[in-house]
Amino acid sequence: MKLQEKFIELRKNHQALLATNFYNYETLEGVLTAASQSQMPIILQLTRSSIEYMGLPVAYNLARTMLEKHQVEGWVHLDHGDSYELAAQCLDIGFDSVMIDASEQPFEDNIALTRKVVKLAESYQANVEAELGYIAKLGQDKDGSGFTQPEEARTFVEETGVDALAVAIGTAHGFYDKEPKLDLERLAQIAKCTDAALVLHGGSGIPGSSLKKAIDLGICKINLATEIKNIFMKTLKELLATNQEIDLRKVFPKATDQVTGLVKEKLVIVHN
Numbered sequence: 001m002k003l004q005e006k007f008i009e010l011r012k013n014h015q016a017l018l019a020t021n022f023y024n025y026e027t028l029e030g031v032l033t034a035a036s037q038s039q040m041p042i043i044l045q046l047t048r049s050s051i052e053y054m055g056l057p058v059a060y061n062l063a064r065t066m067l068e069k070h071q072v073e074g075w076v077h078l079d080h081g082d083s084y085e086l087a088a089q090c091l092d093i094g095f096d097s098v099m100i101d102a103s104e105q106p107f108e109d110n111i112a113l114t115r116k117v118v119k120l121a122e123s124y125q126a127n128v129e130a131e132l133g134y135i136a137k138l139g140q141d142k143d144g145s146g147f148t149q150p151e152e153a154r155t156f157v158e159e160t161g162v163d164a165l166a167v168a169i170g171t172a173h174g175f176y177d178k179e180p181k182l183d184l185e186r187l188a189q190i191a192k193c194t195d196a197a198l199v200l201h202g203g204s205g206i207p208g209s210s211l212k213k214a215i216d217l218g219i220c221k222i223n224l225a226t227e228i229k230n231i232f233m234k235t236l237k238e239l240l241a242t243n244q245e246i247d248l249r250k251v252f253p254k255a256t257d258q259v260t261g262l263v264k265e266k267l268v269i270v271h272n
Contacts, residue, residue, distance in 0.1 A: 003043070003075045003097045003127040004163040007197035007220045016215045018270045019043035019199075020263060021079060021225035023050055026252045027232055028066050030259025036070040037260075038267045043097070043221065045079040048086060060093050077129070079223070087117050097127035099166070103134070107152065114160040129221075132156050133168025135201050147186060154193035164197040164221060169214075171202030182210050184217060191218030199223070204230075208269040215270070224266055231258045 010016055022028040022044060035042040044063045051059050060076060067074045075096035081087045087098040100117040102110040114130040121128045132153055134146025148167040157165060167190055170182045180202075191198060197220040203211070204226040211222060235255040245251050 002125060010220045011197060014216050016220050016222055016270050017043050018266055019045050019221050019223045021045045026256045027228055027259055030256040031263050032066050032070040032072055033260045034263035035072045038264055040267050040271055041073040043075050043077050045077045047079045048082060056093060084116055088120060091121060091124045091126055099129040101131045103131035111156060111159045114162055118161045127163045129164035129199060130162045131166040135168045135171060147183060148190060150189040150193045153190045157194045157196045162196060164199050166199040166201050171200060182214060184213055187217045211269055222270055227262060228259055231262050
């Protein structure tokens, strides 16, 4: 099933998919072990940084091979694509979905670039995600300004034909200084204005109850990245601080297991 078709089904049933970033073999193994054991579908995400770290062919083929190994229904997605050229490269190699993030550009420029990527993706029958509003990235101010405006969301989707839209309703990328308060009323208004699949970025650290409410109001995709990196690296640091083991094949699996546990917990929240 195409991802955009899956989103239509999910929104109709007030359900969502968990979308997890991966950074190497170990984090991918942890994510897909969780999905396999839970018997739940998942979206695997790659950013430009991860693609440059592993190389596009290696990263993409690793994702496809591992989905097959674990017998998991899944899709490969470009997260926060920052250029038409990167989106084109990912589509050409076989990605199911790409995000073009021009949210920090003026509204009309965001529309123009997103429309261009949507047009390109049509020949691949691929899903396209964009972002509208201010969702703070690592190191940026998290003062809550720049939330997505419902009428702008309507115009943006109509003008671009985008399949999925990441909305700014109070989340941020990275960890939170305090428990985030989602503007659920705004989310409900946005959902009334557009049929696009709505996406929640900054899923790390959001209470499960808030995620469930967001899904009920129209969120179809929830991104998880920071917590995966954190639990993997934190586990490794603790292990290496207490022993002299140099065989990474003995050390890494313990960190991978922690990723599996984390993702299983998130899948339960998203799918129940």
